Amino acid sequence: MGLDEPPQHQQVADDLRRRLTTSEWEVGDRLPSRAQLAQHYGVGTNVLQKAVERLIIEGLLEGRAGSGTYVAQPRERRRMIRSRHREQRGTSPFRTDMAELGRTGTWEANSTARAPAPDRIAHRLGIEPGDLCVRTDYEFLTDGQPAQLSVSWEPMAITGETPIVLPEMGPLAGQGVVQRMRSIGITVSHAVEVPRPARATQEQANLLGVSVGALVLIIERTYYDSDGRAVETADITVADTRWEVAYEVSIDTPQA
Structure with a gap:
């Protein structure tokens, strides 16, 4: 990774955000498992975890204990x-x-x-x-x-x-x-x-x-x-x- 490139978890978060905004997954859809997403992006599960947590904080995703990660209902502005x-x-x-x-x-x-x-x-x-x-x-x-x-x-x-x-x-x-x-x-x-x-x-x-x-x-x-x-x-x-x-x-x- 070049010195001017953002951290891996940010790159992953940016691409997941892009996929969400283009409606690759709809509200309420369950995302692939974190292990599957980590494999897709060629990163460790800890990097993928940080990326997902970032999108959860932003309100784009929500984690459900024992179930997985889902596309969240958009927050009202x-x-x-x-x-x-x-x-x-x-x-x-x-x-x-x-x-x-x-x-x-x-x-x-x-x-x-x-x-x-x-x-x-x-x-x-x-x-x-x-x-x-x-x-x-x-x-x-x-x-x-x-x-x-x-x-x-x-x-x-x-x-x-x-x-x-x-x-x-x-x-x-x-x-x-x-x-x-x-x-x-x-x-x-x-x-x-x-x-x-x-x-x-x-x-x-x-x-x-x-x-x-x-x-x-x-x-x-x-x-x-x-x-x-x-x-x-x-x-x-x-x-x-x-x-x-x-x-x-x-x-x-x-x-x-």
Whole structure:
């Protein structure tokens, strides 16, 4: 194998994916045994196993204990709408977004206080690199399945001496940045979102249930108060195979 060639398991996965997309096997069909596929591709069973596992993670195949590997029912690609109205509902924007889709939105979170701001985060927050923040890592779930990830940063200079210093603890736990900031006298007036395509890292792939290198959308979101001060910034990661992100733009109509 040449230095520029992808690993064997990736080559096998790519060809199996091609065969699936050309309907060589239909949804519900059982694939040949892994030993037969390994022989067909001239690779070891461990290489074939890695290739199949990759396609299972992508949702193209499913393994059934004691039965074999089958073509999976295609996963639904849902639309996630980003709108200014999602911040005016008095509850978690994510939970309400999912409820509108007839789904249950939940999340798991882990906060770290006194986390030094990296350079890029400090730049977005308008603070000095190394200034202390609260970092919160989120895993958002839809009906118990991974939907998106988020890493949020809030300057401790703003929330450090208040009851809302930890986003998922205290009187407004889970209420979202707008509601929490309002409780300490800060009016969040607007947010700026910068969407950037990227490829899933190993950690992101594990958490989202996609393959390493799968296309994801990273949304750099920053909330600002009425004085133009950044009060929170986050990197939101969405799997492209599961979600289509759409932006709703309000248009002011002239008064008669």
